[in-house]
Structure formats: structure tokens, C-alpha cells
Amino acid sequence: MxxxxxxxxxxxxxxxxxxxxxxxxxxxxxxxxxxxxxxxxxxxxxxxxxxxxxxxxxxxxxxxxxxxxxxxxxxxxxxxxxxxxxxxxxxxxxxxxxxxxxxxxxxxxxxxxxxxxxxxxxxxxxxxxxxxxxxxxxxxxxxxxxxxxxxxxxINVNPCTAYRMLKDFVPLKPGDTVIQNGGNSAVGQIVIQLCKAWHLKSVSIVRDRPEIIELKDHLKSLGAHEVLTESELRKTEIFKSKQYLQPKLALNCICGQNALEVLRHLDHSGVMVTYGGMSRDPLTVPTSALIFKNITIKGFWMTAWTKAHMESKERTEMYNELEELINTKNLQxxxxxxxxxxxxxxxxxxxxxxxxxxxxxxxxxxxxx
The missing domain is CATH 3.90.180.10 (Medium-chain alcohol dehydrogenases, catalytic domain)
Incomplete structure (x- = not known):
């Protein structure tokens, strides 16, 4: 008893x-x-x-x-x-x-x-x-x-989600560009900081709002290279002008029209990883993106990854690195x-x-x- x-x-x-x-x-x-x-x-x-x-x-x-x-x-x-x-x-x-x-x-x-x-x-x-x-x-x-x-x-959910999406889908090297929507979400803010720590360029998309200047300043203080509203994304020239390399990786937690606009900026053979659907709209992929740009669409669920890697070396290394980044104030x-x-x-x-x-x-x- x-x-x-x-x-x-x-x-x-x-x-x-x-x-x-x-x-x-x-x-x-x-x-x-x-x-x-x-x-x-x-x-x-x-x-x-x-x-x-x-x-x-x-x-x-x-x-x-x-x-x-x-x-x-x-x-x-x-x-x-x-x-x-x-x-x-x-x-x-x-x-x-x-x-x-x-x-x-x-x-x-x-x-x-x-x-x-x-x-x-x-x-x-x-x-x-x-x-x-x-x-x-x-x-x-x-x-x-x-x-x-x-x-x-x-530490278990948002940092691990951001970490795995940046590590597991595209072999990124310093100077490469990552584009994401939901840049002001908890995961989005971690992505920005990890990109900065790993010398990647991050472009974050956020919804238009009255407080947009304050939001942009906040995300840039975390290390974001560019913060664009949805309307700005539709007409931006930052990739055509070679200011940034075209993104090899896109992270999507919104879906709907927002994700479609992000998808259009992906480099040839780029990958979009979807980990949420806050708009509750479906993810629409143009046929041309698949045929002519060889875009890959994948999904990620941290719960499934954890179950499959409970005792893995990759999981131990992830926690060790995240703890070090937190301890050195490179991740907040x-x-x-x-x-x-x-x-x-x-x-x-x-x-x-x-x-x-x-x-x-x-x-x-x-x-x-």
C-alpha cells in the first residue's frame, strides 16, 4: 500500500x-x-x-x-x-x-x-x-x-522545434538564408536567435499591425536580418537584388495565402517545412513550384521526433547545445x-x-x- x-x-x-x-x-x-x-x-x-x-x-x-x-x-x-x-x-x-x-x-x-x-x-x-x-x-x-x-x-517544445527544423531538412552553411512566417511567435523568435548564433541570415514575415515598428525593432534586437509584413513580402526585391541569397529553407506555421507568398521566394530545390496552421487555411502549392523549381514540402511534429529519438545521441547533443546557448545569453x-x-x-x-x-x-x- x-x-x-x-x-x-x-x-x-x-x-x-x-x-x-x-x-x-x-x-x-x-x-x-x-x-x-x-x-x-x-x-x-x-x-x-x-x-x-x-x-x-x-x-x-x-x-x-x-x-x-x-x-x-x-x-x-x-x-x-x-x-x-x-x-x-x-x-x-x-x-x-x-x-x-x-x-x-x-x-x-x-x-x-x-x-x-x-x-x-x-x-x-x-x-x-x-x-x-x-x-x-x-x-x-x-x-x-x-x-x-x-x-x-x-526548453522542451519551442527551442527543440526550432533547432530540429534548422538542422534536419536542409544542410545550411553560414551565409545561407532562412525565411519564416510567424516570426513573432515563440518558435519564430527562437529561430531568429539560432540563425544569429549559427551565422545564418533570417527573414521573418509578420502580420501587418499598428505597432509594426516596435515589433520589427524587437525582432531585430534578437538578431533578425529582415522583418517584412505580409504586404511588404509581396513586393520585396531583397532576393532579386542579391541583398540576400534566395532561401533554401522556409518554415511555415500559418499556411493559407501567407505560406504561398513565402513559397514563391524559395530557391530552386528549396524545402518548406510546415509545423503549424494558425490561419486554419490549407497549404496550397502551385504546380509550377513542384515541376520547375523542384520545391519539397515537408511537415514536422516535435512530439513524433521526441518519441523516435528518446535515447539518441542527436537528442543529447541538442539539449547540450541549447543549454550552452541559454547559459551564454545567446538564447533567451x-x-x-x-x-x-x-x-x-x-x-x-x-x-x-x-x-x-x-x-x-x-x-x-x-x-x-
Whole structure:
């Protein structure tokens, strides 16, 4: 029979994060329950999510108890709750694919993890929108403590998506051009920074808006070489004038007419990678692009890549490089807003919108009262 955490015998060292109950380093929590968001059926998050108390149980030999500290709210999380995402956890379910937590209890046979270690999910549908959970030791991944908590909390999805799309589809070399729409999205901002770090030229397309100067300045401060509105893209001469090499790679998260305009600027034998469809319009490819320009159209889903490469060398190298870029300040989190866990409604209501200045990331903060 599982024992409640309150019955465990442990060593007292010092208190750290609080969330009604105190978590003590090198010891268990002093309470026997945590809190979790749960949905029993698919639907709009604001209607189907409920906050529940959850009993805390002692980890088994090869398990760890994790206290989640921060957990981003991604569009994919919202789509999963709505039942519109291909990856559907069994119901009832706890949402959340990303987050950063702290190990507070380790099982007797756990190696490589200690109390106080920072961890992120090492898989999908881990259910991070809760204060505590028990996981098998291989279900979490240890990360360095010198990485900021916000950056650590969102390392699994947007940075990895941007990294893989830039690495896996076209052999790029310094000076090559990458064009993308959704340049102010969270992934788009990471693409800009990775291009700068790897000496690639980035051209980002954004929607026309009143605050366009502020948005362009922000993206250029991250390293964007050119930021064009959709109307500017239709008449730009930057590729014909040889100011930039024609793009070999295009990244598409919008689809519809926007993607078609981006596609027209691809170099011969270029590749367009689609990883989203925010316009909800189909991706239309002209016959001439396929026959006369030999354009290749591909798709990318980070969830599928992770499942296929869980123990791979490529995945380890990716995390090592991303962590180094974060640590050296060459990769920073997009604009974000921390939301107290108990006030989760604000995060789920706004997660699918894009702020006028830049993609704003909402993050559930389990350390706030």
C-alpha cells in the first residue's frame, strides 16, 4: 500500500519553495497533498478544467517525487484539452507537456538524480500542470541549475522545434538564408536567435499591425536580418537584388495565402517545412513550384521526433547545445507572463492569442500563493 508523504522519515536541512505546504531539501513535504488541474472530458479549457487536491505518495524504488515550479501553457496544450490534437492522453488527464521542477524525494534505487536537482519532462503528456507528481526516474531529465527557471521551463517544445527544423531538412552553411512566417511567435523568435548564433541570415514575415515598428525593432534586437509584413513580402526585391541569397529553407506555421507568398521566394530545390496552421487555411502549392523549381514540402511534429529519438545521441547533443546557448545569453525566452497556479484561467484563455508586440508566453507559477 502506498504511504502518504507525511508519514515518511527524513532528514531536515532547510526550506525552499512554498505552496501551502513547505518543501524541505533532502526531505519530504510536510503535507500529504498537492494540487492538480484535471479534465474529465474534452472541451474548452475554461469549462472542463478543474483544480483538485491530489494525495502525495511515496516514490517506489526507481521513482522520484517532483515538485513542479513553472509550467508553460502552449497552444498544443489547449488543443489537446479541446480534443483537437493528434496526441490524446487517457481521460481523466492532467494537462501540460512542459515545465521545470525540483526533485524532493528519490527512491532507494535511483541513480543519477538527487534531492534538489532541477528536472524537465523526458517525454510527452507528462502532466505538468500540478504541484507534485511521482515519475519513473527515466521520465524526467536533469538540467543544469545555472539555466534560468523560465528558460528551463520552456526548453522542451519551442527551442527543440526550432533547432530540429534548422538542422534536419536542409544542410545550411553560414551565409545561407532562412525565411519564416510567424516570426513573432515563440518558435519564430527562437529561430531568429539560432540563425544569429549559427551565422545564418533570417527573414521573418509578420502580420501587418499598428505597432509594426516596435515589433520589427524587437525582432531585430534578437538578431533578425529582415522583418517584412505580409504586404511588404509581396513586393520585396531583397532576393532579386542579391541583398540576400534566395532561401533554401522556409518554415511555415500559418499556411493559407501567407505560406504561398513565402513559397514563391524559395530557391530552386528549396524545402518548406510546415509545423503549424494558425490561419486554419490549407497549404496550397502551385504546380509550377513542384515541376520547375523542384520545391519539397515537408511537415514536422516535435512530439513524433521526441518519441523516435528518446535515447539518441542527436537528442543529447541538442539539449547540450541549447543549454550552452541559454547559459551564454545567446538564447533567451520570448516575452512571458507568470500566472499564479490558482489563477490558471487567465493563461488558458489567452494562450492561443498572439500579443501585438510579440508572441507572449503564459507560464503557470506553482511557487506563487
Amino acid at each position: 502506498a504511504m502518504h508523504v507525511a508519514t515518511l522519515t527524513t532528514r531536515l536541512i532547510r526550506p525552499t519553495y512554498q505552496n501551502k505546504c513547505v518543501v524541505l531539501r533532502y526531505m519530504s513535504t510536510t503535507c500529504d497533498h498537492g494540487k492538480s488541474l484535471v479534465y474529465q472530458e474534452y472541451g474548452e479549457p475554461i469549462k472542463v478544467l478543474s483544480m483538485q487536491q491530489i494525495p502525495l505518495k511515496k516514490p517506489e524504488d526507481n521513482q522520484v517525487l517532483v515538485k513542479w515550479l513553472l509550467a508553460p501553457v502552449n497552444p498544443a496544450d489547449i488543443n489537446t484539452i479541446q480534443g483537437r490534437y493528434p496526441s490524446k492522453p487517457a481521460l481523466p488527464a492532467v494537462p501540460g507537456n512542459e515545465g521545470v521542477g525540483e526533485v524532493v524525494i528519490v527512491g532507494s534505487k535511483v541513480q543519477g538524480l538527487e534531492v534538489g536537482d532541477r528536472v524537465v519532462p523526458n517525454g510527452v503528456n507528462m502532466g505538468t500542470w500540478r504541484t507534485h507528481a511521482v515519475y519513473n526516474k527515466d521520465e524526467v531529465l536533469k538540467i543544469p541549475k545555472n539555466i534560468g527557471m523560465v528558460e528551463a521551463s520552456m 525566452a520570448p516575452p512571458y507572463k507568470l500566472i499564479a497556479f490558482d489563477k490558471f484561467q487567465e493563461a488558458v484563455l489567452n494562450a492561443l492569442s498572439i500579443n501585438g508586440k510579440a508572441g507572449l508566453k503564459y507560464i503557470l507559477d506553482m511557487t506563487q500563493k
